[in-house]
Amino acid sequence: MPRALSPLSRGSRRTRYVAGIFHSSTTTAPAFRPVVLALLASLVLYHVVCFAIPYGDDVPTWALPARWQMFTERSSSSGALHARVLTPSGWQEVNLEGMFPTRWESGLRVAGKRFRAKGRRTYTLAHSICQRHPEAPSAVELSSSVSAKQAGVRSIPDETAVKTRFLVWNCRAEPPSVGGWFW
């Protein structure tokens, strides 16, 4: 005897033997069908509402699960993050990939767009560079550059691209603290 099934499967329960094999057939009980249909209709409505958020606007948190904008917008350029440190011998370039090697599908962990503007994330990154650099720098400069992309041409960082400095971090400054329990 089959075990008690969920409301989605309880209902007109039929079992039959076909060519010696046990076949089990159940479906949603009639009493639950209006509720199920209402929930599915709500799901459709949710997706429609999420789609209707004006293109280009920030997506509110409640809409993130059903807002799908994968590669929709044109991407004519690619950005890069650059870092320099101020040591007793002067400004030196930092190899960010060597210092923070982890790569996700979207590339180097610290290379995304979110690290190319001033904010708590970049303060944390700058302070981390202060800590990790072997020459104990006194300041860290973060800048970003933009290189144009061209169809049919491999995108490589444009060494001549103009760098826009957006943060100079004093290594003596307090970094943003995050107060969670470390475990």
Place this chain on the structure above:
Amino acid sequence: MVLVNFAPVWAGPWRLTGAACGAIGVVSALATARGIPDVWGATDMVFDESPFHLARYWILSETTALVLVALAVVGATGMIVGGRLFRAGMLLWLAATWILLAGEALNIKAHDRLLVWIAAAFLISPVHEPGLSQKWRSPVARWFLLIVFAGMYGSTGWLKLLYEPGWLRGDVLALHLVHPTFGNGELAVWVSGQPWLVRPMGWVTVLFETSFPFLIWLRRTNPWCLLLGVGLHLGIAMLMDVGKFSWVCLACYPVLLHPEVAKGQWRKFQAWRIRSNSSRTVVVV
């Protein structure tokens, strides 16, 4: 008057989709493990990110991250084994994966969100039952997954059609193919420079995505819709580097396929297997 038909549908495809998602879970959890020392082991690089703000309460250590990865692998393995292990395994994998994602909070991708929807479908599906190839169950879980995929493809497709005409000219796709991280492979760069290729590829992409929400529900167009989707996702897998997105989508296609078509294909496969086995039968005289 019957408006919606709740007739039971063949439940066999759920087993394949469940096992495929489990396999993807194992592989992606093991890939995450590579980043442990540089991410969760880096106490100087802790970020308090929305919407979770997990780091305000709990900063994951390297050891905890390793334990979570192991739990994710165990959970995803339960999904592959199936049966009674499936749901518990799935919930374990989901919890472990999302604690890691929330702790790092800079790398939540579309396929991570999609897998949550798929997990919700699994919870209301018969995937945990043994012997699914001999079972017919409520169509509701399949409808749920169809709505999610229709929403996903339809949303991105109609946004392209309405707001980015460059998709129909092919130049938007050409530029994405040379993205420094998502593209830039040799084949992708070459394809990007061929307007006679990228333009029809853009048309097919937009056509598939905009029509999917409507055609996937009809028995006659359902298989062709999915066949086009297979081509699209294999193309994405060959030309771009977007992680496990293509494989997550393809893993769900057995369930999205119309159950009558799926059952027909299963019967053909079983008949072929019987013929192969009988042709190998050795008669000893």
